[in-house]
Amino acid sequence: MTSDTQVGLAPIADVPRFPVRWRWTMVVGLAVTLAVAVLSLIVLDMERDAWLNNQETQAGVQVSRLGDELKIPMLAGSAAETDFVMRNFAEKVPYVTAVFFKSSSSQVWSVGELGNIEQVLADVELSNETIRLPVDDLWFAKQVTYGGTNIALIAVRYSEEAWDAIASQLLQRMLLAAFFVIVLSGVFVYWLAGRMSKPLEDLALAARHVAHGDYHQHLEIVGNDELSDAAGQFNKMVEELAHKEEMRAVLGRYLNPELVTDVFESRGLGKLENRKQEVTVLFADMVEFTAFSETTDTEEVVEVLNQNFEVFHRIIDYYGGHVDKYIGDAVMAVFNHPKQDTQHVRNAVMAAVAMTEACRKLAVLRKDGKAVSFRVGLNCGDVIVGNIGAAERLEYTVIGDAVNVASRMGGLGEGGEVVLPFSTFEAAGEGFSFQDMGEISVKGVSEPLRCGVVNIVDDTLYHDMCISVAMAFDSTLPTDVRMIIGDIEE
Secondary structure: OOOOOHHOOOOOOOOOOOOHHHHHHHEEEEEEHHHHHHHHHHHHHHHHHHHHHHHHHHHHHHHHHHHHHHHHHOOOOHHHHHHHHHHHHHHHHOOOOEEEEEEHHHHHHEOOOOOOOHHHHHHOOOOHHHEEEEOOHHHHHHEEEOOOOOEEEEEEEEHHHHHHHHHHHHHHHHHHHHHHHHHHHHHHHHHHHHHHHHHHHHHHHHHHHOOOOOOOOOOOOOOOOOOHHHHHHHHHHHHHHHHHHHHHHHHHHHHHHHHHHHHEEEHOOOOOEEEEEEEEEEEEEOOHHHHHOOOOOOOHHHHHHHHHHHHHHHHHHHHOOOOEEEOOEEEEEEOOOOOOOOHHHEEEEHHHHHHHHHHHOOOEOOOOEEEOOOEEEEEEEEEEEEEOOOOOOOOEEEEOOHHHHHHHHHHHHHOOOOOHHHHHHHHHHHEEEEEEEEEEOOOOOOOOEEEEEEOOOHHHHHHHHHHHHHHHHHHHOOHHHHOOOOOOOO
């Protein structure tokens, strides 16, 4: 697939572009990150519950042991020994930060920072089983009994440094695992999204080529999914567009290309309205065609006609007219339809004179030695432009008296002459001469028409006419023919 720069496509509007693969990568990355974060919170919560349960079990054993050790010094009334046991417990048992001991006689021993633990203990009903106190810190307490009688209560506070260390280590491991999961999933999704978006990118690029008139695009169909279905339908669409363009080109050889374009773009004859319009009609027919066709081979007759008509067509097109139809040995052209032209009379006269000059320059000889020549008739007037014919076969053409008069004008002149009514000559403007033929009765016209032969007398117009003839020859004739007519040297 060629790039946009290579084929000269117009760039897409300068707007921020966010490729699909990056969208998918970000969406999946965010989803994985969110999932990892939620799982991390769940795992941390479960681990903390497990740690607290384990801590409560250990605290139960340790607090019970401390209570047993304090029974003897307390019953003996040894405050010093009681204080020693408590301090020794606080120093040697890991993560113990405070110890509170209160006898049934309200004697209190403590180690470390207690806070409001006395008030809490006063509000809590204790038993001989170790329980966790309803405070933020890790306080565990129980009743100390002797002989079935409560003789004291004991409370121990533990530090959460152990949990902080465990949580920090666990969090580091989860973050590391999450990082690798996010990176690997991002790479995989980017690759997968790229594989999925590549057909879409190819489709978009091919569509841009087609939009600019390149109907040679073909997408490779891989797999059997929605993307392959889209590629297949795109290929069928391009084939239909290419076929339509071929049909337009073929029809453009028989009809005016602009009319063909109108028909194709309007999907029928919706834009080809019937109307009255002023135009200039040109008729050119071969002099003594019957005699020429009777003494010349069929292939040669067709070749001579096509050679002349090819040059005529180029000249008519150069001056903004269009060939309406070929009628045997004659050609009919119309100016100011369908292309609007305010100088249509002047351009029609220029084209007519250029056609006679081109025919003279071509100088094709008949078997009797005479040169093939055409006589040209012109007329300007109002005509009816419309769809003429049956439902099964229509012709979009012009009809009216102006067309008939133009056809009659051609029959009044000799080979190489352009004949037109004086009114048409006046409408052509300056730069032309009028060789008056007098008042002539034209069939189908009630009043005689002043007719005459027109020629170019202005040097600038003559130079432009020569250019049109030269361009027609350069565009249509092979090198050997151009050498014969002297357009190029050997």
